Amino acid sequence: MTVSIHPLKKYTRSHITRTTTCPGCGIGIVSQAILRAIDELEFNMDDFVFVSGIGCSAWIPSPLYNTDTLHTTHGRPIAFATGVKLGLPNKNVMVISGDGDLAAIGGNHLIHAARRNINLTVILLNNGIYGMTGGQTAPTTPRGLTTITSPYGTMEHNFDITPMVVTAGASYAARWTTYHPRQMTRSIKKAIQKKGFALIEAMSQCPVQYGRVSKLGKAVDMLKDFKVNSVKINKARNMEPEALLGKIVIGEFVDIEKAELSEECMNLRRKMMEAM
Amino acid sequence: MKKDVVFVQGNEACVRGALYAGLDFFAGYPITPSTEIAELLSRRLPAKRGKFIQMEDEISSMCAIVGASLTGKKVMTATSGPGFSLKQEALGFAVMTETPCVIVDVQRGGPSTGLPTSVSQGDVMQARWGTHGDHAVIALTASNSQDVFAITVEAFNLAETFRTPVILLLDEVVGHTRERLVEPKAGEIDVVERLKTSVPEGTDYHPYLPREDGRLPMSDFGGVHRHHVTGLAHDMWGFPSNKPDVVYGLMHHLIDKIEGHVNEITRVKEFFVDDAECLLISYGSAARTTRHVVENRRARGEKLGLLELQTLWPFPADLVRERCASANHIIVVEMNMGQILGEVKKVVKNPDGVFLANRIDGGFITPADVLNIIRITQGKGV
Numbered sequence: 001m002t003v004s005i006h007p008l009k010k011y012t013r014s015h016i017t018r019t020t021t022c023p024g025c026g027i028g029i030v031s032q033a034i035l036r037a038i039d040e041l042e043f044n045m046d047d048f049v050f051v052s053g054i055g056c057s058a059w060i061p062s063p064l065y066n067t068d069t070l071h072t073t074h075g076r077p078i079a080f081a082t083g084v085k086l087g088l089p090n091k092n093v094m095v096i097s098g099d100g101d102l103a104a105i106g107g108n109h110l111i112h113a114a115r116r117n118i119n120l121t122v123i124l125l126n127n128g129i130y131g132m133t134g135g136q137t138a139p140t141t142p143r144g145l146t147t148i149t150s151p152y153g154t155m156e157h158n159f160d161i162t163p164m165v166v167t168a169g170a171s172y173a174a175r176w177t178t179y180h181p182r183q184m185t186r187s188i189k190k191a192i193q194k195k196g197f198a199l200i201e202a203m204s205q206c207p208v209q210y211g212r213v214s215k216l217g218k219a220v221d222m223l224k225d226f227k228v229n230s231v232k233i234n235k236a237r238n239m240e241p242e243a244l245l246g247k248i249v250i251g252e253f254v255d256i257e258k259a260e261l262s263e264e265c266m267n268l269r270r271k272m273m274e275a276m
Numbered sequence: 277m278k279k280d281v282v283f284v285q286g287n288e289a290c291v292r293g294a295l296y297a298g299l300d301f302f303a304g305y306p307i308t309p310s311t312e313i314a315e316l317l318s319r320r321l322p323a324k325r326g327k328f329i330q331m332e333d334e335i336s337s338m339c340a341i342v343g344a345s346l347t348g349k350k351v352m353t354a355t356s357g358p359g360f361s362l363k364q365e366a367l368g369f370a371v372m373t374e375t376p377c378v379i380v381d382v383q384r385g386g387p388s389t390g391l392p393t394s395v396s397q398g399d400v401m402q403a404r405w406g407t408h409g410d411h412a413v414i415a416l417t418a419s420n421s422q423d424v425f426a427i428t429v430e431a432f433n434l435a436e437t438f439r440t441p442v443i444l445l446l447d448e449v450v451g452h453t454r455e456r457l458v459e460p461k462a463g464e465i466d467v468v469e470r471l472k473t474s475v476p477e478g479t480d481y482h483p484y485l486p487r488e489d490g491r492l493p494m495s496d497f498g499g500v501h502r503h504h505v506t507g508l509a510h511d512m513w514g515f516p517s518n519k520p521d522v523v524y525g526l527m528h529h530l531i532d533k534i535e536g537h538v539n540e541i542t543r544v545k546e547f548f549v550d551d552a553e554c555l556l557i558s559y560g561s562a563a564r565t566t567r568h569v570v571e572n573r574r575a576r577g578e579k580l581g582l583l584e585l586q587t588l589w590p591f592p593a594d595l596v597r598e599r600c601a602s603a604n605h606i607i608v609v610e611m612n613m614g615q616i617l618g619e620v621k622k623v624v625k626n627p628d629g630v631f632l633a634n635r636i637d638g639g640f641i642t643p644a645d646v647l648n649i650i651r652i653t654q655g656k657g658v
Contacts, residue, residue, distance in 0.1 A: 083339065
């Protein structure tokens with residue numbers, strides 16, 4: 001009998017045999033995209049430090065990925081990662097967390113890290129709801145949706161995260177859905193290699209909580225919905241705002257070069273040393 | 277004038293002490309009356325091969341220093357009451373993950389925005405119980421620039437020795453009073469470096485398994501050992517666990533490593549304590565006023581003594597009980613409603629003989645404020 005081992009198994013801790021995700025969750029697709037990107041770039045896991053917050057998607061690296069992993073308080077992984085990156089400027093520091101963690105309670109850190117243009121790769125999984133706590137309204141929940149904490153429908157407008165991070169100053173930002181794992185992998189590769197703040201917003205299905213309240217159904221139905229409702233950014237630029245209602249704009253939103261913080265810190269230190 | 281004598285604020289003495297102790301990384305946010313610490317470090321740290329970052333808020337400053345500490349750096353942040361409140365969650369994370377760091381709180385009047393430019397000592401209990409859950413913590417204080425320098429070095433030493441956050445409770449008067457500081461030469465005060473693991477690469481490393489002496493050697497992020505750090509209850513590898521026996525061991529370890537070393541952590545200064553009939557207990561800038569009163573009255577032959585606490589947490593219960601045993605009256609002098617008074621009452625034989633001399637209006641406590649209480653204990657009335 002031959003034993004087949006998953007090609008990405010080498011990147012995970014061997015004693016972690018169970019994940020915390022529900023059946024049909026999009027986390028598996030995003031996690032594979034991350035590990036495939038690392039694999040295709042021929043990076044070693046030791047080249048990375050992973051930082052995550054609280055919520056379902058924070059459990060992607062924590063404690064599964066076999067390297068230094070930091071599982072922080074709710075909303076703060078980017079703030080912790082800022083300290084890690086300045087302490088270890090030569091490591092790739094990747095933050096993996098959800099929309100509630102990074103865009104609600106941690107929204108301030110997200111935009112400020114983008115403004116600083118510190119060399120972090122942030123994978124933000126957006127499922128439009130608080131999954132782990134049982135399906136409450138998130139700042140990413142579409143207006144009007146009925147959830148456990150919006151029994152009469154949400155009255156608030158939702159965040160459009162990727163454009164917000166672009167405006168805040170990110171060097172690289174892209175949005176894909178779990179229906180687009182290959183494109184997502186390519187973008188994650190670019191994000192890792194980008195010298196500067198890079199965001200990947202991964203629209204991800206949560207059939208157990210979001211699928212239930214949105215009546216979108218099970219995982220496959222939600223993936224089909226991603227397929228039908230996704231619009232490439234080039235096409236979206238020529239569309240009327242009304243036509244884009246309910247659509248998911250996907251693709252690369254920004255890809256630029258500019259001064260990066262951890263390198264600037266090293267430059268300052270060098271300058272000070274030379275002056276002494 | 278000799279070169280190593282400077283005329284500085286307490287906040288600057290703290291900065292000089294931190295650099296003496298080997299500070300590598302500072303993250304902060306502007307807040308009165310602690311801002312000078314960030315200002316001075318933004319200028320001096322890069323010249324000392326360190327890094328300074330002004331974060332977007334108090335929360336992220338605390339998080340950033342914990343992140344940097346895990347990479348092997350000596351780290352510090354500085355704030356005042358409102359900011360100290362915001363740092364509490366991440367402070368608890370540092371307690372749980374046993375990450376060395378120093379948090380300076382230059383106390384001002386509270387609650388809330390309170391009195392931003394006035395003195396207070398109202399954060400003593402917040403230092404003890406500010407973050408949620410059962411835990412132990414180290415909090416130090418000092419009353420003048422010379423002591424601030426030394427106690428800042430101590431704060432870093434204790435943080436490294438016990439792998440714990442150490443809170444440095446200064447106050448507005450200590451922070452802003454300009455006075456003489458004789459800067460110690462290198463080597464004059466011991467500096468404790470981080471205890472790194474000697475476990476070789478490829479061998480199982482337990483980041484949370486204490487050695488026989490109770491210390492936990494660390495492995496930096498990016499080092500030869502890959503490890504997991506989480507705020508969840510965890511086993512000796514750092515992996516999440518909710519097994520009752522594992523959690524029991526963790527909780528007792530976190531508390532015992534500090535509460536079980538009170539004598540090692542305790543720093544006090546004593547003035548005429550041995551034969552004091554009336555013993556005054558004070559700390560921080562309030563101890564300056566108290567010392568003035570004690571020395572004046574001693575000159576008149578009155579048997580007053582001062583026990584100046586520099587370690588507030590863990591509270592030096594045995595030492596305080598012993599020093600108080602032979603005094604007729606105990607007066608606790610502090611600028612709050614009796615946060616240390618309660619601790620003293622808890623440990624002495626006769627709690628009814630412990631009195632409070634305090635001030636909570638933003639004004640600095642005066643000798644008259646203390647003398648009024650002394651007169652009452654002497655049966656003289658005010």
